[in-house]
Amino acid sequence: MKNNIKSVVVLTVICVVVSLLLALTNSVTAPIIAANRAASENASLIVVLPGAAGFEELEKPGDCPESVQKIYRDTGGSGYVATVSVTSQYSKSDMCFTVGVHADGTISDILITSYGETKDFGTETYPKTYVGKDSALTGVELYSGATYSSAAFKNGVSDVFTSLISLGLIGEGVKTDEQKAAELLDTVLPGAASDTGKGSLTEIECSLPGATAYKATNGTGYAVILDIDGSLYVCAVDAFGSVKVLDTDGSDVTEGSGLADTLKDEFGVLADAASENDISRLSRYVPEGAVITPLHPEGLFSTVTGAYLIESEGDTLYGFVAHPVGYNSGTMTVWYVLDGSGAIVTFRVSEFILNADYYDDYVLDKDAYVGNIEGKTADTLTDGDTVISGATITSNALGRASRDVFAAFDAVSGNGGAE
Numbered sequence: 001m002k003n004n005i006k007s008v009v010v011l012t013v014i015c016v017v018v019s020l021l022l023a024l025t026n027s028v029t030a031p032i033i034a035a036n037r038a039a040s041e042n043a044s045l046i047v048v049l050p051g052a053a054g055f056e057e058l059e060k061p062g063d064c065p066e067s068v069q070k071i072y073r074d075t076g077g078s079g080y081v082a083t084v085s086v087t088s089q090y091s092k093s094d095m096c097f098t099v100g101v102h103a104d105g106t107i108s109d110i111l112i113t114s115y116g117e118t119k120d121f122g123t124e125t126y127p128k129t130y131v132g133k134d135s136a137l138t139g140v141e142l143y144s145g146a147t148y149s150s151a152a153f154k155n156g157v158s159d160v161f162t163s164l165i166s167l168g169l170i171g172e173g174v175k176t177d178e179q180k181a182a183e184l185l186d187t188v189l190p191g192a193a194s195d196t197g198k199g200s201l202t203e204i205e206c207s208l209p210g211a212t213a214y215k216a217t218n219g220t221g222y223a224v225i226l227d228i229d230g231s232l233y234v235c236a237v238d239a240f241g242s243v244k245v246l247d248t249d250g251s252d253v254t255e256g257s258g259l260a261d262t263l264k265d266e267f268g269v270l271a272d273a274a275s276e277n278d279i280s281r282l283s284r285y286v287p288e289g290a291v292i293t294p295l296h297p298e299g300l301f302s303t304v305t306g307a308y309l310i311e312s313e314g315d316t317l318y319g320f321v322a323h324p325v326g327y328n329s330g331t332m333t334v335w336y337v338l339d340g341s342g343a344i345v346t347f348r349v350s351e352f353i354l355n356a357d358y359y360d361d362y363v364l365d366k367d368a369y370v371g372n373i374e375g376k377t378a379d380t381l382t383d384g385d386t387v388i389s390g391a392t393i394t395s396n397a398l399g400r401a402s403r404d405v406f407a408a409f410d411a412v413s414g415n416g417g418a419e
Helices: 002-048 126-130 147-166 177-185 260-267 270-285 366-373 392-412
Strands: 055-058 068-074 079-087 094-102 107-114 201-204 211-216 221-228 231-238 243-247 291-294 304-312 315-322 334-338 344-349
Touching: 002 079, 002 094, 002 107, 068 147, 079 147, 094 147, 107 126, 126 147, 177 221, 177 231, 221 260, 231 260, 243 260, 270 291, 270 304, 270 315, 270 334, 270 344, 304 392, 315 392, 334 392, 344 366
Parallel strands: none
Antiparallel strands: 055 068, 068 079, 079 094, 094 107, 201 211, 211 221, 221 231, 231 243, 291 304, 304 315, 315 334, 334 344
16 A cells, blocks of 8 residues: 555656656747747748838728738838748648738749648749739739638738738728739639639630630630720520629620620520430439429529429429539539428539548538438538538539528529529
């Protein structure tokens, strides 16, 4: 018994001594680590704004984007520096960088201080493409092959400009009509966009004068930049033939443009071309002998490329096909059957994980996942229902497709649309 008590006392003393030593070590090393971190940060400041006399930290504006960590002013008046931390879609690791901006509002330099992704996006060379640019970022492109990381980087740089402009320290850069049109091209056909907001488009031939045309790689429609007597317009034709026309300020000028019929005649209706294959696939999920009729909802501009009325023995169902953009701009195909109340009866996916070798840590019980989605409505489906652990991009794509399908159901249910 005495030996046991003695052992307990000895262990207790050892634990206390170790704890004290650790606390002492931490008290000694913590300031050193903090000093080293501060020195590293200060070193990056002078790198991106060489020749600065010194730096004073400024109070961030109330509407400062979360990505902007700190903002500094050169006491000599040459410009400003901001430290940024953003998260890409893949590993969720932080990408940190420091941005220097001259007093005239142009970028002096950018230094990446932390980057943990496996796919490099030219961390040494890509930031140099921003040097000399103002807040318009004219001519800056995303890095091919690492779209998500470069998009996160570009958004972080834009956040720096937003903060400096908000503080009244620099003026806002002026975008050209060509740049505005190019940016609208990514938003006018949202069904073709990836998680980064970049449209997955391929340039095609077009007979319309002054037109540069693109087809969505996932079959959700067409996007067109039209030059009419020196004025640029950005147009979209969705999979069902609906047309949208925007001016370079982003205003909808479809009515009165006189372009709707012209654009629809030029590009046709993608949904019609796909209907035979869609009906063949949907017929697997409905009672034998069901009559499946194509529908043409208006103004969707979404990932939905097929909509169908399904009639079987007095029951009315609705079928939908969606093609969201998944990993690496790959196209996913998702089939849905909804009942008359808008609840999902059937949910099927062609391939859940595109390029599964990248997602080596995802967790997916396909049967359980599908079973959880089926039965859900627009009111009961949550973002958590579509999450696939370790596969954020796929999760987002399936969530987007499901929301688009519910919107399509609202557009066609109770008002027909069959042709």
